[in-house]
Amino acid sequence: MTAIGHGRPGGPPGxxxxxxxxxxxxxxxxxxxxxxxxxxxxxxxxxxITVIAGDWLWGLTWFHVxxxxxxxxxxxxxxxxxGPIIGRMSVPARIxxxxxxxxxxxxxxxxxxxxxxxxxxxxxxxxxxxxxxxPRHAWIVASMIVVGVMATVALxxxxxxxxxxxxxxxxxxxxxxxxxxxxxxxxxxxxxxGLAQVATLIIMTRIAS
Amino acid sequence: xxxxxxxxxxGPPPFPEPRSFPRITEIGILSMICVIVGVxxxxxxLPGAPPLGLPIGLIVAAAVILTINxxxxxxxxxxxxxxxWQVFRWxxxxxxxxxxxxxxxxxxxxxxGSTLVVLTLLLALFSANVPILLAFTVAxxxxxxxxxxx
Numbered sequence: 001m002t003a004i005g006h007g008r009p010g011g012p013p014g015x016x017x018x019x020x021x022x023x024x025x026x027x028x029x030x031x032x033x034x035x036x037x038x039x040x041x042x043x044x045x046x047x048x049i050t051v052i053a054g055d056w057l058w059g060l061t062w063f064h065v066x067x068x069x070x071x072x073x074x075x076x077x078x079x080x081x082x083g084p085i086i087g088r089m090s091v092p093a094r095i096x097x098x099x100x101x102x103x104x105x106x107x108x109x110x111x112x113x114x115x116x117x118x119x120x121x122x123x124x125x126x127x128x129x130x131x132x133x134x135p136r137h138a139w140i141v142a143s144m145i146v147v148g149v150m151a152t153v154a155l156x157x158x159x160x161x162x163x164x165x166x167x168x169x170x171x172x173x174x175x176x177x178x179x180x181x182x183x184x185x186x187x188x189x190x191x192x193x194g195l196a197q198v199a200t201l202i203i204m205t206r207i208a209s
Numbered sequence: 210x211x212x213x214x215x216x217x218x219x220g221p222p223p224f225p226e227p228r229s230f231p232r233i234t235e236i237g238i239l240s241m242i243c244v245i246v247g248v249x250x251x252x253x254x255l256p257g258a259p260p261l262g263l264p265i266g267l268i269v270a271a272a273v274i275l276t277i278n279x280x281x282x283x284x285x286x287x288x289x290x291x292x293x294w295q296v297f298r299w300x301x302x303x304x305x306x307x308x309x310x311x312x313x314x315x316x317x318x319x320x321x322g323s324t325l326v327v328l329t330l331l332l333a334l335f336s337a338n339v340p341i342l343l344a345f346t347v348a349x350x351x352x353x354x355x356x357x358x359x
Contacts, residue, residue: 045306045310048310049310049313052313052314052317053317110303110307114307114310118310118311118314121252121314122314122318125255125256125318130252130253130255130256131256131257132253132254132257137253140253141249141253144249144252144253145249148245148246148248148249151241151245152238152241152242152245155241155339155342156234156237156238156241156342157234157238159343160234160342160343160345160346160347161346163296163300163343163346163347164346164347164349164350167292167296167347167350167351168350171352175227175350175352177227178227178350181227182350
């Protein structure tokens with residue numbers, strides 16, 4: 001799993017936890033919700049409604065494959081690559097990275113998840129996969145269960161941590177202890193959803209083959 | 210979580226340990242699990258007529274747990290209510306849009322009658338639970354509590 005370091009590299013092991021940015025550190029200005037991204041989110045949602053309303057098989061497949069691949073790759077990448085890197089960063093670097101990274105995740109992940117699930121459900125209905133008589137119906141139900149687990153982890157822990165970090169970073173004096181704790185929660189839950197994504201990959205390739 | 214809160218000697222003053230709260234997040238997640246299991250049970254049988262007994266039982270359980278959570282929240286002292294409502298409003302709007310899209314998909318798929326009612330109730334509980342989880346997680350770390358607010 002991901003290892004979030006305590007304190008600066010080279011600091012006392014297990015102690016010397018970051019309690020805040022060092023004096024003189026200027027936190028970059030940022031917006032909790034990046035407004036420039038909102039038109040892209042709106043465009044994706046309008047496109048999704050259009051392909052669902054039109055029962056457009058290629059469109060549904062496109063949204064499901066692009067959304068699902070992005071969701072899987074981002075979860076795995078954040079949980080297993082970015083997470084350990086953040087853990088080894090100095091406090092100012094961690095804060096600067098978070099102020100640039102977390103607002104984008106706030107818009108990106110719900111959009112990617114919505115496009116994957118909405119198009120996936122319609123695709124399954126369109127192709128008859130939801131029908132209990134479909135030979136691999138059990139795999140479809142298994143995918144729903146995995147998505148349910150991911151939704152519980154993401155909506156209960158991951159996304160609240162994402163938003164809370166942004167609010168903490170907006171404060172005049174961000175509490176490094178709170179940021180550290182919330183970022184740990186964010187990275188650990190990303191790792192858990194990353195593992196669930198491996199299960200999704202197994203299920204989806206099983207259904208498709 | 211490890212116990213922190215001690216700064217480097219001579220460094221900036223340490224921040225206080227975040228205050229402990231009742232397990233609002235865990236209670237909320239329990240309610241969410243009831244909702245998600247209910248949706249899976251229903252979706253696994255669509256577009257046919259899914260059995261409604263278990264989903265209705267899960268709706269009742271989720272609603273009771275949600276009510277308990279709201280009661281616990283309402284009794285919190287020195288809680289940043291203004292921050293809670295700020296996040297709840299925007300989170301609620303976002304998840305109403307998402308729930309609306311899911312509802313649209315169900316109606317579009319010719320889901321009707323009691324099946325649609327049960328799915329709508331599950332979605333309503335979903336879109337009530339998530340903003341509470343978001344808003345509580347933000348507000349619990351808010352150190353500024355406006356005068357006169359509980």
